[in-house]
Amino acid sequence: MNLLLLSNSRMPDGRYLVHALDAIAALAAGRRRALFLPFAGVTVDWDAYTATVREALAPIGLEIEGAHRVEGPRAALAATELLLVGGGSTFRLLAESRRRGWLDAIPGAVRAGLPYAGWSAGSVLACPTIRTTNDMPIVDPGGLDALGLVPVQLNCHFTDAMPPGHQGETRRQRIAEFQVLEPGETVIGLPEGDWLTVRDGAMALHGPFDAWLFRAGREALALRPGPLALG
C-alpha cells in the first residue's frame, strides 16, 4: 500500500493544497490518470470541487476525473492510476461512498497497489472508522466503519486551542472518551500542515509540527516528524 494522509488542505494564508504538492507528486511518481472523490463536499457542487482540485494540482500534471461522473467504482478504480479523496464533511463522504459502492471497492484496489491520497475527511476515511472525526453528523452514514487502510484512528486539524472561556470539551477530552470505549485503539492527533505516509507497511510523519499519539491509560506522546513505530 501507498498512502498519503494529509491533516488538511489549506495553508494558513488560505492557499489550497499548496503545501501538499510535493508529497502528492511523490505519491504519483509519474502516474497521470487520477480519480477524485468529491463526496465530502456539501455546499460546493461536485463538478466545481473537482475543478478546484484539478487546478490546484495542475503543477503536477495530473488528469483528474470526478468519481461522481464515472459508472461503477470497480471499473473506474481499475482504470485509474491514483486515487484522491477530498475533505469537507466526513459524514457525507462516508454516506455517499457507501451508497455508491466506493466503500466496498476501494480497499481491494488500494491493497493491490493503487496509491491513495486524502486530506481531512479523506484521511479519516482511510481509518478503521470515522469515530475520531471533528465533523458535525449532518447525515446518517449508515454505520461508522470506514476503509480500514491504516491500523490507527486519525484526528485531523488537531489542536489544543480553545476559544477563551469556552466550556465545551477539548479535542483531547473527546479522544480520551473514545479510548474509554475502545481502549485498544490508537489515535494520532495530526495538526494542520502535517501528513502521514504509509509505504510498504512503514508509517512516517511529515510536516513542520509534532503530532500527538494517544493510547488508553498512557500519557499522550509527542511524535516528531520521521518514521513512526507504533508497536
Place this chain on the structure above:
Amino acid sequence: MNLLLLSNSRMPDGRYLVHALDAIAALAAGRRRALFLPFAGVTVDWDAYTATVREALAPIGLEIEGAHRVEGPRAALAATELLLVGGGSTFRLLAESRRRGWLDAIPGAVRAGLPYAGWSAGSVLACPTIRTTNDMPIVDPGGLDALGLVPVQLNCHFTDAMPPGHQGETRRQRIAEFQVLEPGETVIGLPEGDWLTVRDGAMALHGPFDAWLFRAGREALALRPGPLALG
C-alpha cells in the same frame, strides 16, 4: 410539555449548573422526585456523575435518582416527577438511551406532562435528531434520530470563535452544510450561558446572550432573549 434546554452546564468560572438553578427550580415548581440520565458521561462513572448533579442541585431540594440504577424506563418515568438529562457525549447518550429503552419511553411521558430539563447533550437529545451536535462520534448510536420533543435543531455551546489561523470549518459552515441537505430544518445556535424553555407550545430564549436562528437560504437572525416565534 414543559421543557428546559440549557446550552451548557458550567459557568465561565467552572461552577457547575449554578446559572441553571433558578430555571430548574422554576421547572420543578415544587416537585421533588427527579430521575437523572447520566448516559452522556464517558470518562466519569455514572454514580459519580449522579452524585455531582445531586450536589449541584441540592439548593433546590430535589431527590435525584440515577436512571442507570432503575429497572425499566416506563415504570421509572411513571414514578418520577422531573426528568434531568446531563451533558457529555451526545453519541453515547443516544446509544445508551436507545439500547436501554429510554428513547422510546421518554417522549410519551414528557408529552403527558413530565417536565424535562437537559443541558448540552441532554438538550440536543430533545431535538428531532442529533445531527447538529458538536460531539465526536465516539460510538455508533444506531441511527441519529432522537426524542423529537422540539421542532428545531439545537447547536449548543454555539460560538463564532475559532483558534487563530485554524483552517477547519466554522460552526456556521457546518450548520449551513446541514441545511443544504435538510433545507426544511430550523437550527438555533445557543451560546453558552443561555437556555430555551418550551411551555404549552410556547418557546422562549433566556440568558445573557443573543442566540442565532439559521434557516436555509436566509441570513442568520440574531434572537433576543424573550418569546420566540419560529413561524
